[in-house]
Amino acid sequence: MSNLRRLDLLKTHLLSKFPTSSLDRSLDEYRGRGEKINSSLLSQLYFEDGYDTLMKMRKAMTKNPLFNHYEEAEMPREKLRERVVQQIASLYFSFNLSYEVDKKWPLGKCHFCFGLAEHDLGLTTRFCVHIILYIDTLQNIGTKKHLELINRAYQLLDYxxxxxxxxxxxxxxxxxxxxxxxxxxxxxxxxxxxxxxxxxxxxxxxxxxxxxxxxxxxxxxxxxxxxxxxxxxxxxxxxxxxxxxxxxxxxxxxxxxxxxxxxxxxxxxxxxxxxxxxxxxxxxxxxxxxxxxxxxNQDKRLAVMLGGLIRGRTAVVIGSEQNMRHALTIALRFSAIRKQFGLQNGPEVPILDYQTQRYRLIPHLARAFAIRTGGLFLCSNYIRIRPKIDNEPESDDINEHHAFLSAFKVVASSYGVACTQDCREAVGGLGYSSYSALGRLRANQDTHLTWEGDNTVLIQQAGKFIFKQIQRTFKGYKINAPTLSILKTDYEECKALKQSFENSQQLENEKMLMELIEFKFNHLLHKALLKVQENAQVSTDMLEVWNNSQVFHIQDLGKVYGEYVMAREFLKFVHDIEAKCEVTGRVIRKLFYLYVVDTVDRSIGLFLENALNSQQAKIVKDSVIRLCNEIAPSSVSIVDALAAPDNVLGSAIGNSDGQMYTHMIESVENGPNVYEKPEWLPLIHQIREASKSKQ
The missing domain is CATH 2.40.110.10 (Butyryl-CoA Dehydrogenase, subunit A, domain 2)
Structure with a gap:
């Protein structure tokens, strides 16, 4: 916290016109509910390779007076842009980033950017354009003669x-x-x-x-x-x-x-x-x-030339998870503190105890985990294929990576927009205040829908890849994409799936749930194939055929491909954490169940065509509510384990100390001209005088 901010808060405390607040213990009381998870373990596994960099950057930003959301909220545009450059410069040279480092540790500069995003998406976006889009393009399609420019860029001699x-x-x-x-x-x-x-x-x-x-x-x-x-x-x-x-x-x-x-x-x-x-x-x-x-082929060459977007799109996936995690930290802490209604003549209860509040927030927490675990897979797979980007730019591995990266980007950014909007609504009017940070997170997330590829267009890359794989099978070749090993060429085999669960407990079976999401993928695949064939019969222009097969077919197919791979990686994460801590693993497993069950519920009509009956559809819906209720008591502890420090989060209603009303009052009273008469007071007098003259 800057000295100026300390003085402002001291002044506010001494001059506040509000009654003195008592200590609010509501958040700590809610933290006492639920199972005791291993916060340190969860955090380390969740952030994995980037954990050390993230912790270092959080610590640096906490100590650095340049990182202050409350000051930034009142800054004019040019001053804010200056502040962003100052923030980048204040951190960058503490990290050893260079071309040689990047070749040895391809995720190094990505983790630096992810750390910046903990403070603000605009901050990391401004730097990612330089450190990833600009430099990666020079590295990927430049030659030795461009090495000097690459080195100058890493040294920030050029921007x-x-x-x-x-x-x-x-x-x-x-x-x-x-x-x-x-x-x-x-x-x-x-x-x-x-x-x-x-x-x-x-x-x-x-x-x-x-x-x-x-x-x-x-x-x-x-x-x-x-x-x-x-x-x-x-x-x-x-x-x-x-x-x-x-x-x-x-x-x-x-x-x-x-x-x-x-x-x-x-x-x-x-x-x-x-x-x-x-x-x-x-x-x-x-x-x-x-x-x-x-x-x-010019199209293939262009696709290779755009390889610099790989890490940029990965940043969108991770950035969406960060926005969701920040928004959920704020909304869940708020919901544990905020008390309203209750039993007749009884005390008010935390709104996080209400079914509606749990249903609007907890599934988003499960989706955030799905994005993060999918993002971990993106990063590890990028390291594996990195040498091929230079030597085999048209390899099957790179084409597959582009496909699920495109799907991940679309799914993650869409999840993020829905989450930040629901979090804004879930905290009511206070969420509309800039001091809540939810408006900033929601608006920042919005750009992910079109940045690094418009979602409606980008998802078609995943669809094309899937279609090319199915075409291989028509020619007698095997599918050579591991993420599409679930693809079934026989539609009758796909339709044969009939699940037998009779209650929620039986539904909570990882094999059964993965079968359901695999069914959704194959069902949509064959529906899309039939649609393409139908359109091909009335048009000889394949571009027209493709374009007329998008809505409800290829678009949905690409998205469920991303959701399937995310679910697969989420399950691996569950197994990993269960092996290290039974209690924490049990809680996170419920989040996995919720992610897949909720995914099934959102497409329940599709499953009723073959895989499920009407009674099972009811069990799916009941399971979503039950899982939300079971996870909610531990939800605050989960976000606490992953949350950014208070000043990095920058939310008056999301502080870890639980004193949200005190912080909101301080933020508002510390704002400019809170108790001052308006500069345009003469206008009010003019209107009054004009009104009198007409009487």
């Missing part, structure tokens, strides 16, 4: 941006309008923005910060379009920070949230850059001016 999205094109990168025309005589590229919609748009750090950018443009050689390529170019003078001649940079203005990010636009007018600006690992121009490429 990079990622110039892919345009005003008129986002997801369809292949059709960006920016051009890069090769001039062989000068051995240069001439970059142009030929239309208003070709302006690079929403480019993080382009507004004020970046002096470098990776720019995606249509390469033209001898008048022939060679598809989209990436160029690394300076956009501001290194010494003066003035925009370079031939480049136009501007600020995209105020956004829904994340105003600490200086999103900007870029335009180019006959901007000449040397040949070495081309990131030419997979495509190059020979000394005699001939275009050469390792890929005959």
């Amino acid at each position: 990079g941006s990622f110039g892919m999205t345009e005003l008129g094109h986002g997801s369809n990168v292949a059709k960006v309008e920016t051009t890069a025309t090769y001039d062989h005589n000068a051995r240069e590229f001439i970059i142009n923005s030929p239309t208003p919609t070709s302006a690079k748009w929403w480019i993080g750090a382009a507004g004020k910060t970046a002096n470098m950018s990776v720019v995606f443009a249509q390469l033209i050689v001898d008048g022939v379009g060679r598809g989209v390529h990436a160029f690394v170019v300076p956009v501001r003078d290194y010494a003066t920070h003035e925009t370079l001649p031939g480049v136009i940079l501007g600020d995209c203005g105020k956004k829904l949230s994340n105003d600490g990010i200086d999103n900007g636009f870029m335009l180019f007018k006959n901007y000449r850059v040397p040949y070495d600006a081309l990131l030419d690992k997979y495509s190059w121009i020979s000394p005699d001016g001939k275009f050469k490429t390792s890929f005959k």
Whole structure:
């Protein structure tokens, strides 16, 4: 806490106009309920490889006066952007991040970014654009001659941006309008923005910060379009920070949230850059001016070029879990403290005791665990395939990773938006206050739906991968994707599944639950195949066939693929923690049961077609409520084990000490002009005088 903040709070305490508050022990009382979990063990397994980095960053942010949500809430936009840069600089050089470190520890800079996100998504997004999108692109598709730029970026001598999205094109990168025309005589590229919609748009750090950018443009050689390529170019003078001649940079203005990010636009007018600006690992121009490429198929080359998005999309998955975890920490602590109603003539009870409050919060806690365990799998699998990104960019392993990463990103970001909204509603009017932090978390989470790929478009990558795997079986080949080992080519075999449980206790069987989610996947797969075949009979354009098979079919198939893999990894996590602590494992197992049972319940109509009967559907719904009731007494202890420190969380109603009313009063009374007359008081008098004159 800063000295200024201490003085403000002391002043507020001494000058407060509210009655003195007594100590509220409600939160501690609720913590006494439920089973005694091993908080340290849960935390270490939950954060796994990133645990040490996260704890180090939490400690550093707690001691650092620059990390203060209450001050940031009142800052104008430019001041907030300055603060974000100060925050990054204050932490970055305490961590040894470099190209060599990244090759040895591919998750190192990811964990640094995840640590930043504990404070605020805008903070980590601003840095991820540089440390992941910009640098990863140089590392993935650059060559040895670009090593100096890579090292400069790690040293923060250069600050990079990622110039892919345009005003008129986002997801369809292949059709960006920016051009890069090769001039062989000068051995240069001439970059142009030929239309208003070709302006690079929403480019993080382009507004004020970046002096470098990776720019995606249509390469033209001898008048022939060679598809989209990436160029690394300076956009501001290194010494003066003035925009370079031939480049136009501007600020995209105020956004829904994340105003600490200086999103900007870029335009180019006959901007000449040397040949070495081309990131030419997979495509190059020979000394005699001939275009050469390792890929005959432009789409495959573009897919490889976008490999820099892998860690960016992973950050969306982890970031969604962080937003959910923060929101649930606030909402569950609030719900344990807040007392309303109760039995007639009896005392008020914590609202977390009510069925409705438990149902709106506890399933989100289960989903947060599913995302985190899925994220752990993403990270470990990324380490496994990392060498192939350089040497075998079209390998089956990388294609599979892209597929479930796309599905995870869509599922996690969607879960996150639903969770943060429900948490906001669950705490009532206080959740609408900036001091609760829930508005910030909800607005920040919203950007995950479209950042790093619009969800509706991105999920199609998972769908295409699944369809390619099923096509392999039609040709007599085996499926070569481990995450799709559940795929059944025989629809009759899929429909044959009939579950036999007669009560909730029998339903809580990990094998049975995994069979149900596998059934959902295969059922949707065959429904999607039939839809594609049906559309193919009335159209010869396969793009039209594909597009007309999305809603209720391919979209849902891609999402359940992500949910299945998350459930599989969640179950592995349960087994791991059970082996180390029986009690903690028992509590987390119930969360796993809830995750899958709730997933079944949300698609109960689908299961009633084959796998379940109407009585079993009722048992599923009853089980969701029962599991919520069983988990709720331990829910505060669970979030306590994983929660960020109070100042990092930044919520007046979510503090770990349970004194939320005191903190809310302090926050409000410490705000500007709380008890002052309005500056526009003369306007009120004018209205009164005008009213009198008309009487």
